[in-house]
Structures are given as C-alpha cells and as structure tokens.
Amino acid sequence: MGFYLVENPNPTARVTAPYARWGYWGIPQALRQPPKVITVHTAENTPDLTGTDGGAEAVARFFATTPRRASVHKVVDSDSVIDLLPDTHRAIHSRFAWEDSLSFEISYRAAWWGRNPGYEARLLKNAAGICRDWVAEHGIAVRRIDLAAYHRGESGFIAHADLDPTRRTDPGPTFPWATFLTMTREKEADMLSRGDTNQDVFVLQNLLTQYHDLLAEADSDKAPIPGALDGIFGPRTETSVVAFQRYIGLEATGVANSMTVGVLTAQVASHLEQPVDDSARSAAERATNDAQAAHQRLDRLHNV
Ligand SMILES: [Zn+2]
Structure with a gap:
C-alpha cells in the first residue's frame, strides 16, 4: 500500500x-x-x-x-x-x-x-x-x-x-x-498467454486443434497442434497461436486476446458450416468483422 x-x-x-x-x-x-x-x-x-x-x-x-x-x-x-x-x-x-x-x-x-x-x-x-x-x-x-x-x-x-x-x-x-x-x-480476464493454466486455455487448445484438423494437410503448419490438451499455455500453444495470428493477418503477439479467440472460433465454425467454397482468408475477414458474435460462440463452447 x-x-x-x-x-x-x-x-x-x-x-x-x-x-x-x-x-x-x-x-x-x-x-x-x-x-x-x-x-x-x-x-x-x-x-x-x-x-x-x-x-x-x-x-x-x-x-x-x-x-x-x-x-x-x-x-x-x-x-x-x-x-x-x-x-x-x-x-x-x-x-x-x-x-x-x-x-x-x-x-x-x-x-x-x-x-x-x-x-x-x-x-x-x-x-x-x-x-x-x-x-x-x-x-x-x-x-x-x-x-x-x-x-x-x-x-x-x-x-x-x-x-x-x-x-x-x-x-x-x-x-x-x-x-x-x-x-x-486487454482486460486481464480476456487474455491468455504463456504461463496461464486454466479452463480457458483448454478451450483455446481445443479450438487450435480443431482448426489444425480442418485445414488441408499442406496448410496445417499454419496452425500447428498446440501440444497436449492440458490447459497449460506452454511454448507449443504459443507457437500455434503465433502461427494462426500470422496466417489470418492478426498481429502475431502469441497472446490469445479476445480478437484472436473470436476469429479462431469463427474460423472453426465457418469451416464446419461451409467446407469448400471460400478461401480461409475471406472467411477470416468476415470473422474479424464479427468477433463479438464469435465471442458468444466461445461462451457457448465453454458450457459444453
Ligand atoms: Zn532506463
């Protein structure tokens, strides 16, 4: 004090x-x-x-x-x-x-x-x-x-x-x-980064893994597997976040802020909904415009 x-x-x-x-x-x-x-x-x-x-x-x-x-x-x-x-x-x-x-x-x-x-x-x-x-x-x-x-x-x-x-x-x-x-x-609560250990990290790792699996084999290095799904934000999770941010055109900080998580969530959802037509990049642009809706999706995922 x-x-x-x-x-x-x-x-x-x-x-x-x-x-x-x-x-x-x-x-x-x-x-x-x-x-x-x-x-x-x-x-x-x-x-x-x-x-x-x-x-x-x-x-x-x-x-x-x-x-x-x-x-x-x-x-x-x-x-x-x-x-x-x-x-x-x-x-x-x-x-x-x-x-x-x-x-x-x-x-x-x-x-x-x-x-x-x-x-x-x-x-x-x-x-x-x-x-x-x-x-x-x-x-x-x-x-x-x-x-x-x-x-x-x-x-x-x-x-x-x-x-x-x-x-x-x-x-x-x-x-x-x-x-x-x-x-x-960022608000501290809306931000995940190296060293965090919690349920939100587990959700993030799940999203990154789903995204990796949804990309074509040749593209999967754009979002490498974030390591074990253990809720621990370690170096492999950080590498995966950086690769995703770079691929999508977000600032490559390695910090999963609300924008990153929102876009990632929207990406996973849009790949699941419309598998072939659009390039990942134009989907990303739409997703970026709709990060708030994506955030709500994340909340729903949370409740699974
Ligand atoms: Zn100084």
Missing part, C-alpha cells in the same frame, strides 16, 4: 540540498499536467531466473541508496510489483521527460528479450498490469510513440532509448512492444 521510496528515503538524498527535506530523489510536487506518457525501462540488473525472484526488490534498494539522482514510479519483476513513488510525484528516471512522464523499470536486461520466453511472459504480465491501471486512471494512449511525437505532446508509451538514444538502449531492440501493448490494452 505504501510507497517504497517514501518509506525508505535515500540517506544520500536526505543530506543533499535542495532535495534534502524530501529524502529521496523524487519531487513530491504534482506534475504540471496530467501525465500523458509512460516511459519504459529495463533496470539492467541480474534477475533471479529460478526460485523466488528478488529482482524488483534489489532495484528498489538501489534507488533507496544510490548517490545518483535517480528514481522511478514502479518496478516489476516476474513475481512482484513495487510502488516506489506516487503518480503525482516526479520521478527522475531519465535526463529527459522526467517532469511529465510516469515511469517503470522491468527487472531485466535490454539485450536479453527472447532468451527466456516463459520468464519474460511473467515480466510482461506484471508490467502490463501496472500500465493498464495507469491507462485507465490517466487516459494515456496505448501505443508506442517516438521522440518527435513526444515533443508534439502526443500521448503514449516511449522507450528510454528513444528519449536518450546516445546513452540508453532500454528496454531493448527486441523488447516485444506488440505483445506488451496488446497485454496492456
């Missing part, structure tokens, strides 16, 4: 004017305007990839003790989210944009994205969770913006590297922006 840097004021900051009385390197003064931008960072620390991850805690301690002027609003790792400063405080998270942007650190390294998809999925889920709340509260646009757009005053998400390209690379050239923004945009 509390804010780590407010409760653990940086002792170096405490003795250094002009920020001494605040005791941490944030400025407890309302942003001049409501925040329109979220800056995305990776902390460049070494995460604990096995057992209980203490990455975010280590980053929080760093900000509470560093002699550098540095702070951030929140930090996430694979199993925790730590609030460091209230949204109303300016956090000194970059040389640029700190006066008017919210900021968070992911406890990971900019050069590592893609190395450990299961672990990264948990990082992204926690990061998307805080951003979903920020978007709801402050009306921030869920899209990536570049430096020119930032200077035009547009709303969105910006990479630290885009603000400070000569000195920073985070969150990294292979940071999965599309997946991250999709996860931020």
Whole structure:
C-alpha cells in the first residue's frame, strides 16, 4: 500500500540540498499536467531466473541508496510489483521527460528479450498490469510513440532509448512492444498467454486443434497442434497461436486476446458450416468483422 521510496528515503538524498527535506530523489510536487506518457525501462540488473525472484526488490534498494539522482514510479519483476513513488510525484528516471512522464523499470536486461520466453511472459504480465491501471486512471494512449511525437505532446508509451538514444538502449531492440501493448490494452480476464493454466486455455487448445484438423494437410503448419490438451499455455500453444495470428493477418503477439479467440472460433465454425467454397482468408475477414458474435460462440463452447 505504501510507497517504497517514501518509506525508505535515500540517506544520500536526505543530506543533499535542495532535495534534502524530501529524502529521496523524487519531487513530491504534482506534475504540471496530467501525465500523458509512460516511459519504459529495463533496470539492467541480474534477475533471479529460478526460485523466488528478488529482482524488483534489489532495484528498489538501489534507488533507496544510490548517490545518483535517480528514481522511478514502479518496478516489476516476474513475481512482484513495487510502488516506489506516487503518480503525482516526479520521478527522475531519465535526463529527459522526467517532469511529465510516469515511469517503470522491468527487472531485466535490454539485450536479453527472447532468451527466456516463459520468464519474460511473467515480466510482461506484471508490467502490463501496472500500465493498464495507469491507462485507465490517466487516459494515456496505448501505443508506442517516438521522440518527435513526444515533443508534439502526443500521448503514449516511449522507450528510454528513444528519449536518450546516445546513452540508453532500454528496454531493448527486441523488447516485444506488440505483445506488451496488446497485454496492456486487454482486460486481464480476456487474455491468455504463456504461463496461464486454466479452463480457458483448454478451450483455446481445443479450438487450435480443431482448426489444425480442418485445414488441408499442406496448410496445417499454419496452425500447428498446440501440444497436449492440458490447459497449460506452454511454448507449443504459443507457437500455434503465433502461427494462426500470422496466417489470418492478426498481429502475431502469441497472446490469445479476445480478437484472436473470436476469429479462431469463427474460423472453426465457418469451416464446419461451409467446407469448400471460400478461401480461409475471406472467411477470416468476415470473422474479424464479427468477433463479438464469435465471442458468444466461445461462451457457448465453454458450457459444453
Ligand atoms: Zn532506463
């Protein structure tokens, strides 16, 4: 409930004017305007990839003790989210944009994205969770913006590297922006991704398997079998979702959001109803226009 840097004021900051009385390197003064931008960072620390991850805690301690002027609003790792400063405080998270942007650190390294998809999925889920709340509260646009757009005053998400390209690379050239923004945009309940284990995953796997079986043999690599029908969203389920999204022309995020599940459901239904006439692609276009009806079909499937 509390804010780590407010409760653990940086002792170096405490003795250094002009920020001494605040005791941490944030400025407890309302942003001049409501925040329109979220800056995305990776902390460049070494995460604990096995057992209980203490990455975010280590980053929080760093900000509470560093002699550098540095702070951030929140930090996430694979199993925790730590609030460091209230949204109303300016956090000194970059040389640029700190006066008017919210900021968070992911406890990971900019050069590592893609190395450990299961672990990264948990990082992204926690990061998307805080951003979903920020978007709801402050009306921030869920899209990536570049430096020119930032200077035009547009709303969105910006990479630290885009603000400070000569000195920073985070969150990294292979940071999965599309997946991250999709996860931020969706209601958590409407979104399935790597690491989920539940009945909805089982339904998704069933749909992917049916779709695979309905495609002609030559096309079945467009939707590979998602592995065992076990309700566990693992690497094979993710591969199957990505292949389906790519084939249908959706953003290939590997996250089964309501659009993906809706189109998949409509695809299976339309293949069952009209086997030969239409190409898969034109059926997909119709299905995309009707994702909501498809969603209801999914609900019905659920009740089987
Ligand atoms: Zn950074």
